[in-house]
Amino acid sequence: MDAxxxxxxxxxxxxxxIAGFPKRLARVARHDATVLATSARWLLTSREHHNYTYDLTRLSRQHLAWFVSVSCDAPxxxxxxxxxxxxxxDRLRGHIEAATAAASRRGLADRHVRYARRVGWYAIVRARRPAHVVETGVDKGLGSCVLAAALLRNAAEGHPGRLTSLDINPEAxxxxRATPWADVVDLVIGDSVASITALDRPVDLFLHDSDHSRVHEKREFEEVEAKLAPNAMLLTDNVTATNVLAEHAERTGRRFLAYRETPARHWYPGDGIGVAW
Structure with a gap:
């Protein structure tokens, strides 16, 4: 009998x-060795302790481009x-690097600029040309800078817009906070749900990126619903953890898509973007 x-x-x-165990063990060991090596490299070279930044794999970038293309009806x-x-x-990149190096939290932030899925946020703003963007959850403000940069490009093309950034932390x-990005950003410190209630102009694009508990995410989408402009778009940064936006889209008669990113050379499995429109 041959092999x-x-x-x-x-x-x-x-x-x-039993016969297949050695091959299965070898495959698991190769996978775990890669993860451990990547994790060890990150522990020695990175300063970050949350809100990790990284690049995307080439394939993940391609999928993100199609995700934005379909949801925004853009080539x-x-x-x-x-x-x-x-x-x-380069101006934005230089500012982020310089501001990070001078910040009081510089010991917990990497200086190299990596946008990951935020390039998708940028492209969505460029495609949709919103007059008013609202984001909840700001942290250092990397995402705010990305959104503001897109709004500034839109304004240069005759489509001005503003960003309202909501966070409960006064240091966020x-x-x-530097021009020209600050020129289109209104930073509001306080509870996000209360701040959404107090909004005084329609919202064209809403991004949930604050408290990622299911209850809080649901409250934000419910509260912002009355503030939305016609044909507004809803985004969540929590799509890999909850189905809140998908359920909200179904209740309100919207379409929904989800994208999950794949970080390059990083131990973290990545986050994603959920969109309802």
Whole structure:
């Protein structure tokens, strides 16, 4: 009996799991070794302790471009150009690096600028040209800078807009406090649900990125519903953890899509973008 026939014969017996164990163990070991090596490299080279930043794999970037293309009805080539526009913005990159180096929290932040899924946020703002964007959850303000940069590009093309950034931490948003980005950002400190209730103009694009508990996320989407402009778009940064936005989309008669990013050279499995429109 040749080797192939022997393997097939064993596969039909109770010995199959035992015979296959060495190969299965080798595959798991290779995977775990890669994860451990990546984790060790990150522990030695990164300063971050939350809100991790990283690049995306090439495949993940391609999928993100199509995600934006479909949800915003924009040519995928144009979406890729918007990705490149953000990543080629040396003025923004230089500002983020300099502000990070000078910040009181610089010991807990990496200086190298990595946007990950935020290039998708940027492209969505470029495609939708919203007059008013609201984001909840600001932290250092990296996402705020990305959104503001897109709004500034839109304004230069005749489509001005503003960003309202909501956070409960008075120290949040230090990256977005410099011109020209600060010129289009209104930073509001306080509870996000109460701040949404107090909004005095329609919201064209809403992004949940604050307290990621299911209850709080649901409250934000419920509260913002009455503030939305016609054809507004809803985004969540919590789509890999909850189905809140998908359920909200179904209740309100919207379409929904989800994208999950894949970080390059990072131990963290990544987050994603959920969109309802």
């Amino acid at each position: 192939t026939k022997l393997r097939r014969a064993v596969a039909r017996t109770r010995l199959a799991p 995928v080539r144009q979406v890729r150009d918007w990705f490149a526009e953000l990543e080629g913005d 948003g230090y990256l977005a």
